[in-house]
């Protein structure tokens with residue numbers, strides 16, 4: 001049964017998993033009902049409207065039957081006057097009340113559902129942004145996002161329509177069957193012996209057809225992937241002269257779509273004729289038998305009309321239950337997954353601006369004391385093994401080593417994205433755990449390898465370093481980061497929108513924006529994850545200059561890929577397979593005459 005959507009948001013996809021309805025799953029889902037609590041008065045009023053609007057609908061068949069009987073000078077029920085005009089008037093009055101009740105029901109339910117859903121959405125988002133990084137490393141963010149929005153859309157659909165619909169259909173079903181028995185016991189028994197069989201067959205057949213059409217959709221999606229792939233890699237297709245191969249591949253895939261669609265059409269055709277035959281067959285049977293009862297004088301024509309109308313109600317609600325039940329199942333599965341996210345353990349990060357204020361100032365001394373670490377998602381691999389080093393406030397410390405040895409992991413640990421399994425990380429001689437998490441992150445800035453800018457203006461992107469910065473401070477930071485000139489070259493200057501819908505910035509430009517952002521933050525500790533991809537020499541010079549400016553007066557941890565840039569470092573730490581294998585200044589390490597650093601340095605010189 002197709003129902004119009006009354007709410008915002010995307011329609012939930014059909015393929016949401018449906019869990020078994022058990023006590024535990026229901027109890028979990030019920031947790032979300034707490035979000036309805038603040039709106040319980042409106043919800044209750046909505047329920048009352050729903051109850052009365054469903055009950056009023058049930059009076060119509062009786063009234064209409066009585067009207068037909070009144071036309072033949074018969075009075076079916078003593079409590080309904082035998083006058084067409086009066087009955088017509090009553091019917092319209094009830095209709096009016098019913099419409100009013102329906103309006104309030106829909107209006108209140110949608111309001112309550114939207115408001116409580118906004119609460120669930122808000123809490124899920126708050127939770128997501130305060131979850132530790134580990135949570136995200138196990139999941140693909142795009143998937144998480146679409147999963148969550150599909151789940152929330154399903155819950156929303158259930159809250160706004162499915163719940164109300166179930167209650168309405170139950171009232172119609174019970175009330176309808178009650179009235180059917182009241183009108184004619186014999187007819188009802190005949191009817192009840194056919195209807196359920198019909199409904200069951202229809203539901204089963206319907207499910208089979210739905211599966212077929214889903215297969216057709218999947219096939220179509222597959223063939224669309226071919227188009228997408230080839231268009232994205234069109235230069236490859238052309239370079240390898242593989243047009244013919246792709247054309248055949250697509251044609252084959254299309255043939256598959258057609259085959260399955262035609263198969264679906266055959267079954268759909270059978271199904272439609274079967275349903276039409278049975279539905280009308282049932283109507284014919286009831287009217288046939290009913291008419292003979294009328295002929296025998298057992299029931300009146302009005303009764304027969306009343307009866308037919310009630311049977312339609314009952315059949316309608318029986319038919320709607322499978323879909324409603326499936327929706328509830330999906331909603332419960334969706335709630336479970338949302339609850340799982342809401343129950344995750346979050347980091348100790350507040351969501352109020354006041355909570356950002358720094359309580360313990362860090363001067364900039366960092367020490368790693370025998371730190372051993374493996375990522376929670378890959379416990380079996382020890383990424384850092386008893387790593388120790390000491391960076392005094394204001395020093396430049398470079399970390400070098402082959403790719404994949406754990407350099408970026410050291411940066412992630414300084415930022416407290418993860419906690420060491422063993423050993424300690426100290427800031428100014430105090431253990432990291434003694435500081436509030438926000439204090440550490442507020443006083444450490446990172447200029448990452450791959451700078452991600454948000455889809456806003458350049459001004460907003462720089463201000464992300466310190467949201468309270470004024471226009472002048474932003475410009476000063478940009479000037480110090482060698483970014484001001486290129487920003488002013490854009491017609492809209494600082495208001496230039498970057499990212500997908502705006503200007504695409506070059507790697508070097510993005511880095512300078514990130515440097516300006518870090519300058520604005522003015523941290524005690526700076527982590528510089530050098531970009532692996534090399535910039536052209538002019539851009540490189542500009543970035544290098546900006547970095548020198550940024551590194552002044554603070555502790556800098558440089559994860560270096562180009563050894564030429566770190567010759568001046570106060571200390572170079574050489575890491576291999578997660579262990580510190582050597583440390584010292586450039587001269588000290590070179591003077592050894594052998595070792596990893598020496599080797600790497602010569603390797604890079606040779607590649608110049």
Ligand SMILES: Nc1ncnc2c1ncn2[C@@H]1O[C@H](COP(=O)(O)OP(=O)(O)OP(=O)(O)O)[C@@H](O)[C@H]1O
Pocket residue numbers: 137375377378383402403404405406407408409410
């Ligand atoms: N989130 C993560 N979950 C699990 N393993 C990870 C994660 N991030 C990195 N690793 C693994 O940890 C090891 C160290 O990675 P890391 O990024 O610290 O190396 P790196 O020295 O910075 O490398 P590069 O120089 O290539 O940037 C690698 O084997 C990597 O596969």
